[in-house]
Amino acid sequence: MYHYGSLLPEFCTSTGSWTMELRRRAKDVLQCHLCESPDPPMYCDICQTHLCKPCVGEHISDESKKHKVGVFKKQEKQGSRAKYRKCSPNEHEAETSIIESQRQVIEKDLQELEKCILPRYQVMASNFPIQKEELQKNSQKLKNAIDKRRENLNLILTTIYLRLKFNLRKMDAIILGALNRQEEENNKAISGITTNIENMKKILNSNDERLFSTYISKNSEFKNVPPMLNISLPKFTHHQIEEELFEEFGSLSSFKFSYRVDSPWAESSLQYRPLIKEPRVIKQMDTEYGDTNLLHTLSCLSSHNDEDTRIWTCGDDDKLRLYDLRGELVKSVPTKSGNRPWDVAVTKSGDLLYTDYKEKTVNIVKNSQIQTVVRLPRAWEPVALCVSSTGDLLALLDCDDKDETKVVRYAGSSEIQSIQYNSIDGEPLYPYTACHTHICENRNLDICVSNCGSGTVVVVNQAGKLRFTYTGTPSTIEEPYMTWFNPYGIATDSHSRILVADCSSRNHPYRIHILDPDGQFLRFIDNCQLQGQMSLSVDKNDNLYVAEWESGKIKKIKYC
Template sequence: MEASTAQYVLECSTEDCENNCQFYCNHCHRPLCEQCRDEHQKNPDTKNHEVVPFLQHKRHLPVDKCKLHPTRNADILCNECNIPLCSKCTTMEEHFGHKFVDMEDTDAEKLAFCLEEISKIQEYFLPTSKGLKTETDEDGKEVKKTMDGIRNSIKAEAKSLKDLVDKVTSDKLEQANTIEKSLLKVLKQQEKTYDDYNKYLEKLLKEFHDYLPLSNFKVLLSAKLENSKIQFIPETTKPVPPVFTAGQFTYDDVSKLHGNIGVPNIKPDKRKIKPMATSLTQLKPTEKEMKQDREKSDVKQTLSLSASVTKVREYTVPGVDRVYHISLGKSGRLWASDEYGNLVHTDLQGDQLQKIRTSGTDEGYHTVTQDGDLIYTDRKNKVINRIQQDNTVTEFIKTGNWKPISIHSSHINGDILVGMVKGGEAKVTRYNKAGEEIQNIQRDNKGQALYNDPHYITENINGDICTSDYSKHAVVVVNKSGQHRFSYTGQGSMFVPYGICTDLLGHIIVCDSFHMNNKVHILNQDGHFLSLLLTPQQGINNPCCLCVDDENNLHVGQYNTNTVTVYKYLQ
């Protein structure tokens, strides 16, 4: 045991008693156990002694003699002069009007203060500090895990880049080989041309030689030499060899291709230090905190999946053909959209409050923030807009060359998660509440693309980012650091995920909109299939979107109607 936290146990002072001390006789200055205290107070000689709990005891102080009155004990303290005195000293003129206290009382007060501070250190400061140290250790492990993932991603991206360089190199070498073959072919043809011409000259040379002997004189006279005129030497062209122009690139160019590592430019959160309780023996949460914890705990402990799903009610969303996405707001209001860019603000009675035109289609392109504002993606202009509660629309975030198609506002910390696409690539980007980019998620630890088409996106209670990827036929789940956890691809048949949401218990609920399926799947937060929550037998037809309200009811929008059906699925 560390000396700083050791608690020494004092035994009862009664002979042959081995019990722990709980009380103290201020008169005898003896520690007593409960049994010996009772006997001490029954004894006629000690029944009038002051016996108190040990933490309130007065210690048996060493006795000093008064310097002015050696026959008396200095057992009184002058508060003004802060010196020990005897009772006779208190009558002296220099102490007239001063306040005096019994030195045992002063010692008891200071002892109580020391015990109180010891209790604070042992019960609050040390445990809290050790808890924070443990938290830093855990953070260190998380940092190590994150950096291992980043290092793996760097290596995987480097391999991808090297593979591309190798492919480009191979293609260019093949191009060089093709050019070389073409030039050699032309030269080969020219070589044949001169071979044929040389044979012609040799034949002509032999013919002229044959005319020279006198014996062939008559032949020479009869020969038509004008037909033997020498043909001109054939003209050919010299090949023009190709020129290699070296690429112009620098370290920075390659570095940009290789991605970047950077610490997000955000202010780090301070570690939470719980307040010290007023009680010395235990740290009590506030009544409000206890009530909230009890309510949350009670809800989680009492909720579970029902054996059957019950239809609660229906409501119609005016101004849309079909309901492809729902964002629940405050006070029983919601936003809903169709595939034609109609975005409608309505209440559960079907009263339209506002309607705007957007560039959105059949995806989860809007969400309600912690402040109650609606934000939605504009894929055409590559921005994210905000609709404030006074109905004004403002440009909130620009997404550069990436088209934002899906969005979700975190209920945990207000961060904004956006699914984006660009030229065959896809990613999920995290922004803070102020709209500052703090994280990009695009590849797994092997350098493989995580997403093709992040159509709908949400966040689970443990911080996991859950994405419904229409093109991949999968629900892709990564943790809050962006590390791939699992992908869910359905139950054997073609899986076409659309709307996705999570609930208070960490369930992942997703629509399967393949025309032969028409089902709603429910998984636990580790991706294990639990059941088909809704099927065509329950009247469901092409479910497109869903969300869970504050009463833990499931709202489901469908392809063929602008009516939303509400189900109770927890009990």
């Protein structure tokens, strides 16, 4: 119930005069032309109609005439009536127009789609052909095993043989169908994102107020990226013939589907971090390294809280050292053999891996206990390593006897992939130079290898096919020298940018090259007083850590 007594003027003593007063006051209250809401803040100059904000879009959607909508402001009351006038431009210089406010929303959405969401779908799209190829290879391998087994048995086993082949085809069909369905859904999402990007660019390139006012963000439809289908492929196993022929012939293990969200697609990757104008050192740590004990390698033990990040290091002695961001030594672990470690990496669970060049082993440190993970054949030696997004170990191996270099992928202690030759011309991908080399996996699953001896950065995709070779920017080619690009440490960040330490100072200061995922040069970091040969590591928050070999210093650099 509303009490109107306070509204009654002293002279309104009769019912008739009170009714007339209410009608007069109703006329004083402006209403939205469409929904009749009181005190509408907007006004169309062309149509001379008052509008509330929710009705602006509907009003300007009438394309039969032009519209010019502005803000109206209520004047001070004069007598008993409220007067309205259109606001002057100067009174609203500080207010954001509809177009400008919507422009900011669209530009933010566009940047999120182009820089963060679309690349995640593109990584998934690039992985489908690889999975299909693995499925085909595995299927062929199983068929060969089944055929070989069949040749050793009598024709009585034909029925069992045909049954197994049928089951295999059925499994292949189910797996391939699942892959095709997810691939189709992924392609639809990419198509939808691309169309959305084009529409947003069209809006941004126009001054059509209707388009800006009616824009509705669709980014939420694409943010929930479906997890990647992970297939545990069937295996063929056989047994000695004893009693039942069917069991002794062998059987196919069952396959299973599982989905994973790998670290490259963590939620932090949705935070787009453009390169800043002036990179800067935000922290510098002194260590025990330097002079006769050079600081060769570092690897971040990342934390979501920057201050909790730890850094594993190794140098010329037999110690593996863990430092905090104050430069204080947290832990020191001697190697198992007493040899100097050649490279270090941190597993997804936070354990430390290191290479022993002389013992030809890769070892893991768990709770200060050291176990050998991989022992290499006599001719091969591990020189660099990293941990992939799937938890596999990627090791860069040298063979002194044959002057060869290759990349090998290990699942636990088992070799599952070897990358050595260019699939197009058969030439070695990695020149053997007996110089320092480094390896890392990019966010898009590419494998990046730097070689200071050949002056190259070689990047292959997950299947081992060459994507590009980077040999430095044109500015590094100066007469009378052919090139002085001297890459040492290498790392990648959450946006698949590649960072390479250039340790040649003949014609320029020590610096770091930043490349895009396709090997295009973006910029240098050359203003941070970097010194000598450097190893690089990037944490979860895209902070760059630089280990200077000779000074023994670790620099934390903000570059994006």
